[in-house]
Amino acid sequence: MGRFIVRRLIAMVAVLFAISIVTFAIFNVIPNSDPALRLAGRNQTPEQLDAIRRAWGFDKPIYVQYGKTMEKIFTGDLISYANQVDVDREIIQDVPRTFSLAIGAAIMWMAFAVAIGLYTAVKAGQFSDRFLTVLALIGISMPVFWVGALMNYYLGFKWKIFPNGGYVPLTQNPLDWAYHLILPWTALSLLFIGVYSRVLRSNVLDTINDDYVRTARAKGLSERQIMLRHVLRNSLIPIVTLWGLDFAAVLGGGAILTESVFDLQGVGQYAAESVGQLDIPPVMAIVMFAAFFVVLLNTVVDIIYAALDPRIRLT
């Protein structure tokens, strides 16, 4: 276990390093990405541009620029080229919003997916299974920006059942916090509920035919015990991998559309705005932030996996 974690930490450093290089390289080769142009403002002269390049170090070789940027990410001195705001402070402000969205939605989609997946598997082929299958496919097919906008318009703006976007910190008022997040959680969860419940349904239908389920029945267990202790437990193992990775992506700011539609001002929304302005420092910082969570959750998933399935050993 100790060796496993050390190995994963080393791998994490390597992954983050590779990702940072790729990201930095991309933003230096795409056209019109010269940060000096943005810093100089509208009425720029070549002399001003040169001065800015010297002052910000854009005249240095690219590997020096890369090293400087990375150094600043970790020391907290990174400044946005677009608006000169401290990037790390901005991200720290956004994190509670993104985490609130991610944690709540991950719990929500997992709970609904397990309930629907198990139910449709038990009722396989019957009307309720077909009906929920259609619903799941609708959930998978509806884009978040569309569902989110509809929710905002009808539930938020028109009928005023829910607040129209915005965020209230958990520490300020937990009820209000949840109230403001219900729509974003739902919008984000719909797709995942659809996908996960379909995957779980097919896992359950596979597991039901396993020999040990027949053994469980031959023991005289009730149908409920068979389903929960033997079938569901074994069917959930593959879902955990999916869940860990999707959760990590949302934690790292991957729910860009949801955050933007509901104006949560989270990490994802910040990333989207920064990319739009070709603002390298926040993009670099957020990519590192997101990659960190993906690698971390991957490791956590492997540990959970080993706990769920004793045949797996961590090496």
Add this chain to the structure above:
Amino acid sequence: MRSEPILEVRDLAVAFATDDGVVQAVDGVSFDLHAGEVLAVVGESGCGKSVTAMTLLGLTRSSNARFSGTARYGDTELISASEEQMRRVRGAEIAMIFQDAMAALNPVMRIGRQIAEQIQAHEDVSDAEARDRAVVLLERVGIPRARERIDSYPHEFSGGMRQRVMIALGLSCDPKILIADEPTTALDVTIQAQILEHFRELREQTNAALIIVTHDLGVVADIADRVAVMYAGRIVEQGTLDEIFYDPRHPYTWGLLGSIARVDKPRPARLPTIAGLPPSLSDRPAGCHLRPRCPHEFADCVKVPPLEVRGAGVGHADRCWLAPERKVALREVEPGEIGLRPKSPAVTTKAPA
């Protein structure tokens, strides 16, 4: 004077509707089982022996399965019983031991828990008590250091040990009938002998009846009191162990006995086999199912022969139309050796081109 049988199976038939038509897996199976008796059900793969065994516990029930006939256990008729009635019988009154213990045990549950779970499904006992009983059971089937091993997972056991866990599971509620479906097929012969020894001890200790489903005639000779030979969904012959081995009356039984490898004879170039293949259960020949493979076929064979006593012996019944005295002559392929000759090609009537 024999006691009342504890299990009476009459005209049991099981059919499955599949994409390729109706598969008649079991057809008109009848037998009695008495307390303390070991009944071996033998036959080749796909002859319906496992389906028969699982049907007794209602494990073959599904939307595309059709059942007829009866299986009376005490006051319960197992074929028509409700799921809740069956739940109370399963594991407690009639327990089943499956073939492949690796697949038949839940890979992610500790074995002690898997045994305790069965005890708690039938008796109102605490977790600690159920666990203690699981330890005793594991010791009884010969698992060393049972108190430590109880928290192991199935993959941490060897094949023989896993099969013992399976047996401990079967015994956990002291069932009246234990059904073992090929319990020794995956094991080497030394482990096989130990497992059979356990079955023998158990019978002496608890007077439980044992139905052992197998295709291994060595196992049958070792442990069975009575034998039912199945072919293509039907019992073609049943009788005591001695009757089946020394006075077999159905050509299929002759073929089975003739195909045993012998250590007391010079080794033949090839082991004798029964020529041809068993029929598809969705398209069986009319009359006697062995007809296309049987060298002794004659006009009567197109009618289904009922399972009845056709010679000496009260319980020795078979499904072959041949006269008993003819059988004695036909079954010897060489003096003192029972077997089934291959069907001569001339018999197969084929129109000349």
